Amino acid sequence: MRAGRDLVLAHKESVIYTAGRRDTTTWSDFTTANPAAVYGVQGGHLDIQAGGSIQASHSGQRFVEWLNRQGNVGEGMYFGEYNSGEYGVRPDGSYGYIYLPPEQSSWWINYGAFQQGVGALGGGNVKVSAGGDLDNLVVVLPTTMRMRGGRTADEARTMEVRNGGSMEVEAAGAIRGGQYYVARGSGQLRAGETASGHNVVVTRNQGEIDERITVLPVAPVLALGDATLRLATAGDLRVQSVIDPLLIRYGDDGTGFLPRLDHGSYMSGYTGRSALSLVSTGGNVTLVNQAEFAFRDVSLRSNTTGQDRLVGLGGNLYPALTRVVALNGNVENQGPMFVMPGAGMDLNVIADGDVRFDVQNFKVIDDATRSAPYARIVMARAIPGMMPSPDMPAGGGGNPFQADLMALMQNAISPYSSLHAYYKGLANPDVLPLADDHEPSRIYAARGSIVGLDLAASEQMRIRAGTDVRGLLVDARNVRASDITLIDAGNDILAMRPVRDRWGLNNGTGRIVVQGPGALVLAAGRDVYADNLTVETVGNRQFDPATNRPIPGTDVNGLPATGAAITVMAGLDKAPGYDAFAAAYLDPANVAAMPDYLKAAGDGGAVLPVYLTDGIEVRPGGEEKVVRRGLVSYMRDMTSQTLAPLDAWKRFQDLPRLAREQFLRQVYLLELREAGRDQNEPGIGGLPRNGGYNRGHAAIETLFPGDGWRGSVAANTMMLRTMAGGDVSVLTPGGGLQVAALGATVAPGYGLVTLDSGHIDIFARNDVVVNRSRILAFVPEARREGSDMIIWSTEGDIDAGRGAKTLRVPSAPEVLTDIDGFTTMRERSDMSGSGIGTVGDGDLDLIAPEGTVNAGDAGVRVAGNLNIAALHVLNAENIQVKGQSKGLPQVAAVNVGALTNASAAASQAVVAAQDVVQRERVAARQSLPSVFTVRVLGFGGEPASESRGEGREARSGPQAQADGDRRYDPGHLIQLVGLGHNIDPRLAARLTESERRQLERNR
Structure with a gap:
């Protein structure tokens, strides 16, 4: 069909389609077809060209009015009689739930109900071309399906799908509104821009009085199934929603023509081939993601819900393979965006400017659907088999959908889950859904900011902004030990209130929770600043936020029990010298040029870099302690193999770059620790051993060369905490660390805390200030693995702060399972106090080459050995050391082993021990010379x-x-x-x- 000028489809019955012929194929194992169902095939192609615009009046149809379906399973999860959910008079005259006849899954076309659109309804290709605009046009390429078999629990199921094809739509002007659906095949849409085409009026009524009228503009609606769909624009690209028509609510829509009871027949049409690409070459991309009121005017009454949930659970569903790109503009997400499960996950949201998460026009939806408005991206953690499908449709009484697609999407593992037993059986598989997907998903704002980041991820992410990341609300997941979730800002990471506060979580300022192993890395070119930021890594389970105890039954199979590390870095406006550092400290090819303290003897007399292997110390009593985890151990975590040192180095080169950098930072911090220890040991000619501080300065100059680093990590209140293992590291080569603001109220548990054998390492150029917060490394006494701590300040001071010693951090019990499968739970003591401290056998190194170490009011408590290297030490009497200590004034060298058990702080035994220690301190002051730092403020009035x-x-x-x-x-x-x-x-x-x-x- 060709029109030299405009083509107008004004009447609601104005349709152009190919129907094909009726398919008369029958199968002996498909016996429950709807008598009204018609299955067409061989429909032919459709080609429409207009020199001007193509205009259609909006019909308000929502797919299910012409795309009909059936399919429900009974209690046995096969196509038998199913519970309708209705309670009434049964055919035998009794009262109870009414059962309906079997329904094998199927969908078909109701040709007479299709209005105001064009399509190949019986198969074929569709091509639409306009020299002007496309207004409110509906273009569809649907399929039909019949599910054979499945009438008993053992009968095989065979899916018979017909039709599909290729869609090509092109407009020299704009595509305004409309619907574009490819059920199978491919679709290509090109336009100058896409924009809103019609308005939907939503009216809320209270009795006979209009309470509120809201007008919502509606942009193009995209829909797909087993297909790829690409939309490209030269200017702005605006999409109302991405819809799976087979998950749209199939119930009462107020017309009276559809059954009032929602029998469901929900089944997703997405497959492993489903993919979506949205690309704007010259404008902005806006994902409205408002599907509930995208079709027709709605009047909502306070005492009725019959017209609620018009779309049901079919809206805002993006395939696992989704790409959203604004090559010269911004990307804005204005509503919930759900990324469906797949064999692989590849979500890419890329903008040259900003990526914004900003709720718009959602108050009326909040009222209508009784759900809080949010603009979150939710990436499915479920396996595809957990989604309603033609094999296992949902919605009937035997398989109630529970109106909870999100529980299925997130593979919610909870003892309180209301999911059907079938889904619970699929939930928590032994092999994670994305175990073979090594490619991360990405959210990039190349030259702009990421504003109001709101994300629930199912795999490692790369989140990068050329300027700022403002607002953080992230549920992250790493699948394997080499995974790194990265949040990187060219300027600042600001954990402050996002564009819209969602549910008042954490005052809307900043919260990150990481499941799985690997690491979370926050890196800023300038500052990391938090009004209130909480970051937790939880391993493979959930924890009770009130007690920090694990919640039974929440373990995620396939995830290691050990949680991810947390690394926060500021002032990285240029790349650190990772390659140079690896060459100088790790590369076996350069071992001959390394100083002796970087060499170790290997097997057969070979000389190896010392950081390739572990370092072991024998403590008093004969106990061995790992004081240096080398590359062999690191690669064992990555590969589950114990490799020879040179093989470990070779395999190290194959790791992802971010995983290599994570280990190099560990080596760097250990090198700083050794420099501080060497400073307190005499070497040749009475000088410090191995150059002392100079050894550390050499490492700094190698990884962070020059003096152009500027940026700090500072917070009013901040919590960086690993619940199930994993280190916490903060590196600020050009600034300092402020764990809490002076005078800020700090909740128990905030600060830098490891609750299960994680190390804490801090490198700063300037001051490290704790104030009323804490830096505490905890380890269960039963594990004895050590939670060591290194704090280095190149030019500043280290201040333990003035927090209360009575605050307590609850800790989780130790769960031990023997080889026979018997599990015991061993309660562990809570960690108490503020300031700086280690528990278990953790060592502490405090190094301030040009500054002061101040124990402050909060104090320093060390379960293992203590080394202090600094110009001055203040409040040394508030330092408690169980093991050996170096660098302390003699007055502070007190054996307080009786005080290391924090859980017994209130007992009479500890009180008595404190009295003894106090008497020892008084006697020490009287008999030993002291070192004082004195500030002269005046002379009592004398000249x-x-x-x-x-x-x-x-x-x-x-x-x-x-x-x-x-x-x-x-x-x-x-x-x-x-x-x-x-x-x-x-x-x-x-x-x-x-x-x-x-x-x-x-x-």
Whole structure:
């Protein structure tokens, strides 16, 4: 068909389609066909061309009015009699639930009900071309299906599908509104832009009074099944929703022509071949994702729900293979977006500008569907077999759909789940759905920001913004040990209120939960700033937020029990020197050029880089402790194989880049620790062993060369916590770390906390400040694996803060299962207090080459060994060490082993021990010389010159007794060398080298 000018389909019965002939094929194992069903085949092709626009009046149809279907299973999950869900008089006169005859799955075309559209209803290709616009046009290529067999539990099922084809739609102008459906085959849509074509009026009534009228513009609706569909525009691309027509509610729509009871027959038409591509080359992409009111005007009354859920669960469903790209614009998601399960998951949302999650026009929907508005992307964690399908349709009484597709989508593992037993049997498979999918999904804003990020992921993600990431609400999942979920911002990561607050979660500022192993990495070119941020990794189970105990029955099969590590980095406006660092510290080819402290003896006398292998120390009592996890151990986690060191290095090269970088950062932090320990050990000529601090500075210069790094990690309140193992690391090569703001109220459990044998490592150039929060590494006493801690500040101080020691962090019990399958649960003590501390046998290294380590009011508690390397140590009496200590003033070297069990802090035994320790401290002060840091604030009103003129002998007379300690004694242990910047050069010469450096720094 050709029209030189405009083509107008004004009347609602204006249709152009090919129907084909009736398919008379029958099968002996398909016996429950609807008498009204007609199956057409050999429909032929349709070609429509218009020199101008093609205009159609909006019909308001919603697929199921012409695409009819049936299919329900009974209690035995086969096509037998099924419970209708209706309670009434049965055929035998009794009262009870009414059972309906068997319905084998099927769908077909009701040709007479198809209005205002064009299509190949009996198979064939469709081509539509317009020199102008396409307004409210419906273009469809449906299929028909009959499911043979399945009438008993053992009868095989065979799916007979007919028709489908190719759709090509092109408009030189705009595609406005309309519906475009490819059930099988491929579809190509091209236009200058896509936009809204008609409006839907939603009216809410209270009695006879109109309460609210909302007008919602409706953009094109896309629908697909076993097909690929691509929409490309030169300008703006706006899509109302992506729909699976076979999941649209098949019930009362207010017309009176459809049954009032929703018998369902829900079955998804998506397959492993389903794919969607939305590409704008010159404009913005907007995903409205409002499908509930996308078809016709609706009047909602407060006492009726008959017209609610017109789309049901068929709206906003994107196939597992989805690509959304704005090559020169922004991408905005305005409503819920559900990515269906598949054998592989490949979601890519790419924008040259911003990617925004912004709820729009949803208040009326909130009222109508009684659900909170949100613009979240939900990626399915279910296997495809958990979705309603032609094999196993849902909706009847025997297989109630529970109106809960999301529970199926998320593979919700909960002892309280209301899912049907069939789905519970499929849930929690031994092999994860995406176990063979190694490619991450991506959300990129190349030169813009990601605003209001709201995501539930099923696999590792790459989330990158050229400028900022503002607002974080993420449920992440890593599948394997080498997976890295990355959130990367060219400028700042801001855990602040997103565009819209969803349900008031965490004040809408920032929350990340990670299932599975591997790591979560947050990296910012400038700052990571949080008003309130919580990050947790949970391994393979859920935890009770009130007690931090695991919830029984929530284990996810296929995920390791050990959780992901957390790494937060700021100031990375340029790439760290990972390649140079690997070459200098790990590459066996360079071992000859490495200093001796980086070499270790291998098998057969070979010399290897020390970080290829583990380091073991024997502690008092003969216990061995792993103090350095080398590459062999790291690769065992990655591959489940114990490799020789050189083989481990070779396999290391094949890991994804982010997984390699994660290990290199571990080596880097261990190298800083060794530099701090070497500083306290004498070497050749009385100098520190292996160069001391210089060893650490060399590592810094290799990984973070130069002085252009700028950026800090700071929060009003922040929690970085691993619940089931996994390290916590913070690296700020050009800034500092503020765990909580000064004076902020910090909840118990906030701070940097590992609750199950995870290390905590911090590298900063400037101050590390805890304030009223905590940095605590916890390990179960039964495991004895150690939760060590390294804190390095190149130019700043390390301050344990002023938090209360009485706060408690509940911890999970230890669950042990022997080889016979017997499981026991061993309760573990809670971790108490604020400040800095380790439990179990965790070591602590505090290194501030040019600064002060201040135990503060909160204190420092060490279950293993302590090493402090710093210019000054303050409040040393508030440091408790169970093992050996180095770098402490002698007054603080107190054995307080009796205090390491935090759970017994309130017992009489510990109170008595504290009294003993206090007496020991008093005696120590009286008998040992002390090291003091004194700030002179004044001289009690005396002129400074008089004080300076006094001698030692003058202090023995009566006047000295009257003046007390106000007079200056130049022979005293405490000497005054000057005030402010007025330093007497003669007295300054008496300062040590380190004191002179500190003096220059303070100036």
